[in-house]
Amino acid sequence: MPSRPYLLLSCATSADGYLDDASPRRLILSGPADLDRVDEVRAGCDAILVGAQTIRTDDPRLLIRDPRRRARRAARGLPPHPARVTLTATGDLDPAARFFAPGALRLVYCATPALARARTRLEDSAVLIDAGDPLSLDFMLTDLAERAGPRALVEGGARVLGDFLAAGLADELHLAVAPFFVADPAAPRFSLPRPDNTTSPMTLAGVSRFGEVALLRYLLGPGGPDHRFLRWAVELSRLCPPSATAFSVGAVVVGEDGEVLATGFSREQEDHDHAEEVALRKLRSSLGPDPRLRHATLYSSLVPCGARASRPVTCVQHIVAAGIPRVVFAWREPTLFTDGEGAEQLLAAGVAVTEVPELAERARAVNAHLVGSGA
Ligand SMILES: NC(=O)c1ccc[n+]([C@@H]2O[C@H](COP(=O)([O-])OP(=O)(O)OC[C@H]3O[C@@H](n4cnc5c(N)ncnc54)[C@H](OP(=O)(O)O)[C@@H]3O)[C@@H](O)[C@H]2O)c1
Numbered sequence: 445m446p447s448r449p450y451l452l453l454s455c456a457t458s459a460d461g462y463l464d465d466a467s468p469r470r471l472i473l474s475g476p477a478d479l480d481r482v483d484e485v486r487a488g489c490d491a492i493l494v495g496a497q498t499i500r501t502d503d504p505r506l507l508i509r510d511p512r513r514r515a516r517r518a519a520r521g522l523p524p525h526p527a528r529v530t531l532t533a534t535g536d537l538d539p540a541a542r543f544f545a546p547g548a549l550r551l552v553y554c555a556t557p558a559l560a561r562a563r564t565r566l567e568d569s570a571v572l573i574d575a576g577d578p579l580s581l582d583f584m585l586t587d588l589a590e591r592a593g594p595r596a597l598v599e600g601g602a603r604v605l606g607d608f609l610a611a612g613l614a615d616e617l618h619l620a621v622a623p624f625f626v627a628d629p630a631a632p633r634f635s636l637p638r639p640d641n642t643t644s645p646m647t648l649a650g651v652s653r654f655g656e657v658a659l660l661r662y663l664l665g666p667g668g669p670d671h672r673f674l675r676w677a678v679e680l681s682r683l684c685p686p687s688a689t690a691f692s693v694g695a696v697v698v699g700e701d702g703e704v705l706a707t708g709f710s711r712e713q714e715d716h717d718h719a720e721e722v723a724l725r726k727l728r729s730s731l732g733p734d735p736r737l738r739h740a741t742l743y744s745s746l747v748p749c750g751a752r753a754s755r756p757v758t759c760v761q762h763i764v765a766a767g768i769p770r771v772v773f774a775w776r777e778p779t780l781f782t783d784g785e786g787a788e789q790l791l792a793a794g795v796a797v798t799e800v801p802e803l804a805e806r807a808r809a810v811n812a813h814l815v816g817s818g819a
Pocket residue numbers: 454455456457462463464470471473494495496497498499501502531532533534535536555579581599600601602603604605607632
């Protein structure tokens with residue numbers, strides 16, 4: 445398992461960047477379409493984290509609303525709702541808050557000096573974890589990956605979002621921008637201690653609309669765009685329907701200008717689908733392959749297959765036929781099902797190949813049921 449979860453930050457702001465207004469009542473920034481999108485994002489995560497102040501002011505439920513999404517989680521062997529997680533330096537939490545309602549694992553990471561107070565207040569409403577003095581975000585994330593799983597969603601508030609961003613621990617940011625202004629300096633907004641990310645800006649991976657709300661989707665984290673898109677491909681591999689005879693792989697195709705052209709994961713549409721094949725199928729029309737592919741990069745968590753038992757055309761052949769000039773991958777295929785040398789075949793066909801071994805363990809861990817948990 446990776447030592448810390450993939451961390452996705454999600455929040456809604458006004459057009460002038462506020463996360464709430466200054467009134468005691470919660471400001472609703474999202475519309476129904478955006479709330480449904482958040483429900484989908486939640487359903488793909490193992491844990492949802494909010495700061496203690498958000499529990500006090502907003503009293504969120506942090507549940508998956510759509511029963512079909514809960515059923516999909518059940519089919520993947522996951523609990524119906526992600527774990528609910530918070531962090532506190534004071535232990536000042538009310539066990540009557542909806543966060544502590546049954547139905548999901550509840551984890552409270554507490555700074556050491558406040559442990560006794562938190563234990564008295566919460567009794568057995570949650571699992572209470574000593575996270576050090578001062579509370580260590582690194583410890584918290586490592587422990588969270590072990591207890592809840594490899595993918596966590598942070599839903600605010602202002603301080604928590606700022607803490608994770610400032611510590612460089614976020615992998616993805618979903619910023620939903622509502623079509624109005626708050627214009628009140630007393631209202632909360634991201635609290636970041638003088639960020640210096642102009643030299644390494646976030647990577648814009650998507651712009652979309654949900655009703656009147658604009659969603660900006662950014663990738664963050666070390667390594668620049670190549671590593672970020674590849675980490676995303678690994679995350680897509682977690683969505684694969686399980687198989688005892690085929691790898692779980694994710695793929696992202698990115699155009700010359702950075703636009704994400706398509707994504708895919710193994711078995712996404714049909715039983716024998718490979719991730720790269722699905723992504724390329726989405727870009728095929730009656731006129732043939734999308735011409736943007738001639739300048740695109742394909743990111744795949746596993747090296748594209750150069751030999752294949754399930755279908756006659758390998759992913760290397762699909763990539764070469766589409767005219768894709770560059771492939772970036774994380775993990776070299778172990779000789780488990782086939783012994784195809786995908787990277788060598790791509791190079792021989794004139795495709796530039798970049799291997800990112802630093803991310804191989806993440807890609808391999810998703811397939812631990814096939815290749816064991818050791819390196
Ligand atoms: N628009 C959105 O998407 C969105 C989402 C969520 C929340 N919000 C809004 O955000 C506001 C709340 O934000 P906020 O900044 O006041 O609070 P917050 O980030 O929700 O919670 C801050 C609290 O979390 C604990 N905490 C955070 N980082 C910690 C650390 N490194 N170590 C120890 N404890 C830590 C502390 O709890 P203790 O005080 O217990 O020590 C701290 O006071 C509300 O107005 C809410 O409506 C907006």
